[in-house]
Amino acid sequence: MDKQQVAARIATLFETEFEIAPDRLLPDAHLFQDLGLDSIDMVEMIVVLQKEFGIQLRDSEEARAIRTLGNLHDFVFNEIGKPAAGVSADPRP
Amino acid sequence: MQLKRVVITGLGAITPMGVGPGPFLDGLAGHRSATVSMRDQWRHFCNLRSLVAAPGPDLNEKSVPRQNRRSMSRMSFYGYDAARQALADAFGSESDGRDHFSPGRLGCIIGSTTGSPIALNETFETMLPDRDIGKLTAVKFFQCVSHTVAMNVAQCLGITGTVLATNAACASGLQAAGAAYDLIRLGRQDAVLCGGAEELHPSVTGSFDVLFAASARYNDTPAETPRPFDRDRDGIVCGEGAGILLLEDHEHARARGAKIYAEVIGYHTCASGDHISQSNRIALTRCLRQALANAKISPEQIDYVNAHAAGTIQGDAEEAAAIREIFGDRVPVSSLKGNIGHTLGASGPIELIATLMMMRDNVIYPTLNLRNPAPDCDGIQHVTSTISRPMDTFIKNSFAFGGINAALVCKKMISEPALKNHG
Numbered sequence: 001m002d003k004q005q006v007a008a009r010i011a012t013l014f015e016t017e018f019e020i021a022p023d024r025l026l027p028d029a030h031l032f033q034d035l036g037l038d039s040i041d042m043v044e045m046i047v048v049l050q051k052e053f054g055i056q057l058r059d060s061e062e063a064r065a066i067r068t069l070g071n072l073h074d075f076v077f078n079e080i081g082k083p084a085a086g087v088s089a090d091p092r093p
Numbered sequence: 094m095q096l097k098r099v100v101i102t103g104l105g106a107i108t109p110m111g112v113g114p115g116p117f118l119d120g121l122a123g124h125r126s127a128t129v130s131m132r133d134q135w136r137h138f139c140n141l142r143s144l145v146a147a148p149g150p151d152l153n154e155k156s157v158p159r160q161n162r163r164s165m166s167r168m169s170f171y172g173y174d175a176a177r178q179a180l181a182d183a184f185g186s187e188s189d190g191r192d193h194f195s196p197g198r199l200g201c202i203i204g205s206t207t208g209s210p211i212a213l214n215e216t217f218e219t220m221l222p223d224r225d226i227g228k229l230t231a232v233k234f235f236q237c238v239s240h241t242v243a244m245n246v247a248q249c250l251g252i253t254g255t256v257l258a259t260n261a262a263c264a265s266g267l268q269a270a271g272a273a274y275d276l277i278r279l280g281r282q283d284a285v286l287c288g289g290a291e292e293l294h295p296s297v298t299g300s301f302d303v304l305f306a307a308s309a310r311y312n313d314t315p316a317e318t319p320r321p322f323d324r325d326r327d328g329i330v331c332g333e334g335a336g337i338l339l340l341e342d343h344e345h346a347r348a349r350g351a352k353i354y355a356e357v358i359g360y361h362t363c364a365s366g367d368h369i370s371q372s373n374r375i376a377l378t379r380c381l382r383q384a385l386a387n388a389k390i391s392p393e394q395i396d397y398v399n400a401h402a403a404g405t406i407q408g409d410a411e412e413a414a415a416i417r418e419i420f421g422d423r424v425p426v427s428s429l430k431g432n433i434g435h436t437l438g439a440s441g442p443i444e445l446i447a448t449l450m451m452m453r454d455n456v457i458y459p460t461l462n463l464r465n466p467a468p469d470c471d472g473i474q475h476v477t478s479t480i481s482r483p484m485d486t487f488i489k490n491s492f493a494f495g496g497i498n499a500a501l502v503c504k505k506m507i508s509e510p511a512l513k514n515h516g
Binding site for chain 2: 043047
């Protein structure tokens with residue numbers, strides 16, 4: 001998946017989850033200041049991105065630096081390029 | 094300490110009859126039943142014997158801004174809509190009411206049996222297959238918590254006074270009105286939006302069904318159930334909706350020239366302390382007597398009893414015994430659950446609103462489906478057809494699992510001239 005495809009899928013998610021019109025979803029749009037998201041939305045975004053791209057973001061330090069939609073495109077693109085994490089050593093009961 | 098007088102100045106309702114108190118009253122006047130078959134909708138649930146319910150209307154949820162809407166479930170949308178109706182009723186549609194109160198002086202007390210049963214079921218359906226917490230969304234929790242309606246309504250309306258959730262199953266909403274009455278009487282709030290809200294889910298009906306307290310014999314003739322006080326009653330029919338009232342300090346209401354539906358003159362809530370599910374006539378009698386004592390009136394001064402009577406075998410008989418003990422057969426008694434089913438935590442305020450409108454219109458609507466009063470519900474004055482007569486004072490009952498009882502006494506107000514304009 002190239003970065004353009006990642007951006008397109010994220011745009012679809014933002015339209016669906018946050019009801020933001022496509023013409024506002026520009027790479028330099030600030031998630032809080034321009035798109036009106038808040039801290040609850042950021043948690044929701046993590047859950048949705050994890051499901052959509054099969055990645056783990058909850059404990060990512062790098063995710064905390066995301067400010068713009070372009071930052072998010074880069075971050076997700078890099079995450080999906082990483083090798084899959086190993087299976088947890090602590091299996092569920 | 095001089096206690097404040099408390100009046101009711103705004104009403105809002107979502108019922109199985111529709112949006113607003115008007116359609117509800119029309120349904121009562123037309124002797125209509127809102128009970129329908131749920132056989133198709135609930136076919137995926139096995140061992141559910143009760144396949145009837147009284148569903149509420151679908152609202153335009155998208156009219157609520159997304160950042161308010163995301164934490165709201167169906168019951169919160171109902172509560173919010175009813176609260177806005179109550180404010181519009183009290184202040185006119187151009188105002189949200191907040192301008193009329195000093196910061197922190199308008200409260201919000203709304204009860205329900207649980208948090209959203211739809212959200213609770215979705216949460217466990219999402220989490221349990223893989224025991225995966227990571228699949229939970231950020232907002233579902235806010236729909237599941239017990240105070241979901243109170244907090245969402247308060248957030249949406251920017252309310253900064255006391256926010257409480259009275260969670261006592263079928264007495265939740267009347268306890269909310271009673272708590273609001275106490276807060277205003279004590280001078281701790283100038284006004285409180287109060288009431289209850291509920292939403293349907295087969296797990297809710299199922300909870301009553303496993304206790305043999307839900308109606309299961311009328312699945313093919315839903316309009317015939319529930320049957321409060323009737324010989325052939327077989328349990329409750331779950332309904333959904335919300336009833337919200339604006340209770341206000343009388344002086345505050347009078348100063349702004351408010352329309353006043355009634356004065357709340359008495360309230361009591363107490364427990365039976367002896368059985369988790371069965372009503373107890375001694376405790377019910379004590380609750381009603383204490384509410385009358387709080388109102389400083391005698392039973393002879395009550396013109397109408399709006400009964401809890403949900404159509405259960407045991408509960409209706411106990412309530413009839415308590416009413417008989419205090420009022421004999423002198424006072425007209427009816428239950429409105431024959432029309433709209435049992436809206437559980439919302440039933441107290443929804444039926445209180447209807448009773449206030451009956452008092453306004455000098456009319457008493459009957460208990461629908463009461464054809465043959467049961468011998469164990471005998472000795473009280475059942476209303477079986479519409480009565481036109483003045484009503485000045487009434488008592489509203491709500492009883493709940495856990496042996497929890499509540500009763501509220503209201504009296505028509507003689508109109509008084511408004512004081513000077515109050516900001």
